[in-house]
Amino acid sequence: MSDTSTTQRYPIGQIPDMPPPLLESGIFYWVRKNLLSSWTNVALTILAVWFLWLVLPPMYEWMFSNAVFEAADRAGCQALGDGACWAFIQERFTIFIYGFYPEPERWRPILAFGLLFVALGPLLFDGFPYRGKAMLFSMAYPFVAAWLLLGGGGLTQVTTDQFGGMLLNVIVGVTGITFSLPIGIVLALGRASNMPAVRIICVTFIEFIRGVPLITLLFVASTMLSYFLPPGTSFDLLMRVLIMVTLFSSGYMAEVIRGGLQAIPRGQYEAADSMGLKYWQSMRLIVLPQALKISIPGIVNTFIGLFKDTTLVIIIGLLDILGMGRASLADSKWAGLSSEVYISIAVFFFLFCFAMSRYSLYLEGKLETGHKN
Amino acid sequence: MKRILLGATAALALGATAVSAGTLDDVKARGELNCIVNSGFVGFASVDKNGKYQGYDIDYCKATAAAVLGDASKIKYKPATGKTRFTILNSKEGDVLWRNTTWTFVRDVDVKLAFQGVNYYDGQGFMVPKKLGVKSAKDLDGASVCIQTGTTTELNLADFFRVNKIKYEPVPTEGNEESRRNILAGRCDVYTTDASGLAATRATFKDPENWVILPEIISKEPLGPVTRHGDDQWSDIIRWTKNALLAAEELGITSKNVDELGAKAGNNPEINRLLGTEGDLGGMLGLDKKWAHRAIKAVGNYGEIFERNIGKNTPVGLERGLNALWTNGGLQYTPPFR
Structure with missing residues (x-):
């Protein structure tokens, strides 16, 4: 003053x-x-x-x-305090994360999850050290992860019905996200193509996917498929889910990217043509980089939606984190603690989805080229 | 191209005719029993802290696996909701349904299921908060009712209110747990489900003394195992595995003394036949002589299963009631092993 x-x-x-x-x-x-x-x-x-x-x-x-953090059962919790009974979540934490994955093998999902970030690093961030070489690892990652999770080749085999909990959400989510983007790009380009056959196939596929709820597709995959396949063939349930989820989200992805493609002025295509670029060259160098940049919010939106949709696998008898929570709630020792379970699951989903949405903001900021104002 | 297509079709057709073996052969070849269970029902099916399934219905899955495959742990559980359970069974994704399923005419005849007897006699009841002051279900005119969809409970409720010419408003949910939340939050006046479920739910309340279960039981809910139509051998196995556990209680065989009683033929010929020390009942089923011995060894007799999962000393705290042996005034009765 x-x-x-x-x-x-x-x-x-x-x-x-x-x-x-x-x-x-x-x-x-x-x-x-x-x-x-x-x-x-x-x-x-x-x-x-x-x-x-x-x-x-x-x-x-x-x-x-007033919460209780350590107790042997629900009655024990109530004796100690009338707040939340986090002891239940603590006891069930590992099965919420790994599901039925055999205990001595649990280092494998952890390693796979850790490597996921190593693989994502070079894809997501420019400044990643040795980005070129690290990219090669990113390409190989899906196979490495599959080997780690399923076993074989020196590791104990783990069947997919033992997957569960958060592990299952992440597997379905990451697979869907990884494969739906490229498939979606191809579908979007196909829909905009001049070749009638390609265009009709793409339009039919996209409209079919968008016209049917995911729950129906999953249900068909889990029960109807065995009517169509010859008896005796068993087709891994998780594999069917992964295929259906990927196809489903690529249908939506295609439309998001088509929106981006349509926002690119005609002149850009013509400019690319006049440079003598072939179709794929002009797409790769001129059109897609601009279209994808515009579509980032929509793409991430679809990703987040897809990740949350992974809880639908409960319909076909796979216990993801939500299913595990429900099955645990039926344990007569603990029954009735649904608030605690649902709040924990909500926190888990929030962390993942919020991280995705923050990354999308970062990416938009980084790619901002000043055309907006 | 055409030739390839033709070839593929022919191969498919051949495949379709060649593989029509029974469920028993499929299960043995697979080395695992696909058991359809509830995705979460207190006392009947749940997951413990080590990620192991447990409960009344789960014990029956284990008994089946022990009888058929000789190992009670060779089970792949298929958790199902009330709506998906029959589709999973009929599409052969599951071998048997041990999922507190009510035996009704339509399910048996029209949905083409084969019910294999009753392992739990239940009946639908109502629970209301004491402060509502209701003494009988007939006083519930205009009440909103919390109810689970896709179950017989829903239909019984409609029937009961129609017969008594009173109105109600359903508050439907997908699962028991949601209904529990709803009634606690006061989103409905009444909660209805099978009496076993009401008792189990009330046991989880903070103030069980403030809730009344009304005297009316408005339906018969015979719960039992289900198989597909048209596989009689497999159906026999399921039915008689269930009966064997019941017979074991009648005859005083428990998981503790079964090894002793089954070691060599004793004085009681029915025990001998059941445990395979006399005759070959197992062989007639397509199993070996020790099938029932293994089932009883794995999970105990009917009474042991009941007391361990839902009996008086568990948090669920159910009385035997209708599920006492017929010799004790209940309905549980098995045809003779002869």
Whole structure:
């Protein structure tokens, strides 16, 4: 305050920047501008604070201060406190993560999950060290992961019906995401193609996929398929799910990317042609980089939707994290703790989906070329 | 191209005719029993902390696997919802359904299922909060009712209200757990399901004393195992495995004394026949002599299964009631092993 109250003289050209007045900066300014700028906003702020005051303290009590973190069963939990019974989640944590995956082999999914990030690194970030060589590993990753998870070739074999919990969500989600993007690009290009046969096939496929709910496709994959296949053939259930989920999301992906393709001005195609570029060259060098950039929000949207759809596998008898939660809830020792289970599962999904959405924002920022304004 | 297609069709057709072996052969060839179970029902099917299935129905799966394959752990469980269970069975993705399924005319005849007897006699009841002040289900005019879809419960409810000319509003959910949340949150006035389920649900409440189960039992719910139409040998195996566990209780055979009783023929000819020390009942089923011995050894007799999973000393806390042996005034009765 002292330096604003006394008038000080400075040589011309050397007047230092003064701090802004107290009410125009810092937290006061923020509060005034964002919460109290008009009478409506004042009313809304009061309402919101009142609501939070109603909700937050009991929630904190339930989730933390009255919660029980260690107990042998539900009765034990209730004896210790009337808040959340996190002891249940703690006891079930490993099966929520790995499902029925055999205990001594659990380092394999962990390793596969860790390697996933090594494989994703060079794909997602420019500055990754030795990006070129690391790319090769990314290409090989799906096979490495499949080998780690399924075994064979020196490792103990683990059948896919032992997959479960979060592991299953991640496998289905990552596979669907990895394969639906390239398939979706091909379908989108096919739909825009001049060749009638290619166009008709692509349009039929896309419209079929979009016209049928995922649940129906999964159900067909799990039960109807055995009517069509010759008796005695057994086709791995997880494999059927992966195929169906991938096809389903690539149908949607194709439409998202088509939106991007249509936003590219005609001149860009013509410019590429006049440079003497072949079809694939012009797509790879001129059209797709622009179209995909525009489509990023839509693409990530589809990814997030797909990841959440993985919980539908419960319909066909695979126990993902949600199914595991439900099956655990039926344990008579613990029955009745559904809030705890569903909240934990919600947190898990939020972490994954939020990470995806943040990455998409980062990518949009990085690829921003200033055409927007 | 045409030739290849023709060849493929021919191969498919051949395949279709060549493989029509019974379920028993399929199971033996596979070395694993595909058992369709509930994806989560307190006391009957659930997952423990090591990721192992447990429960009343699960024990029956184990008994079947022990009888057929000689190893109670050779099971692939197929968790199913109320709506998907029959499709999974009929599409041969599962071999047998041990999933608290009510035996009804339409399911038996029209859905082409084969019910193999009753391992649990249940009946549908109502539970209301005490503060509602309702004494009888007939006072429930205009009530909103929490109910699970795709079950006989839903149909019984409609019948009961129609017969008594009163109105209700259904609050449908996909599973038992959602209904439990709904009634606790007050989204409905009444919760209806099988009496066993009501007791199990009430046991999970913080204040069980504030909830009443109304006296009316509005339906018969005979729950039992199901197989596909048209495979009599496999159906016999399922039916008589269930009966063997019941006979074991009648005859006083338990998982503890079965090895002793089955070691050599004793004085009781029925025990001898059941445990294969006399005659060859197992051979007639297409199994070996020790089939029932293994089933009883794996999970115990009917009474042991009941007490371990849903009996008085478990959190579910059910009485034997209708499920007592016929000699104790219940309905559980097995045809003779002769």
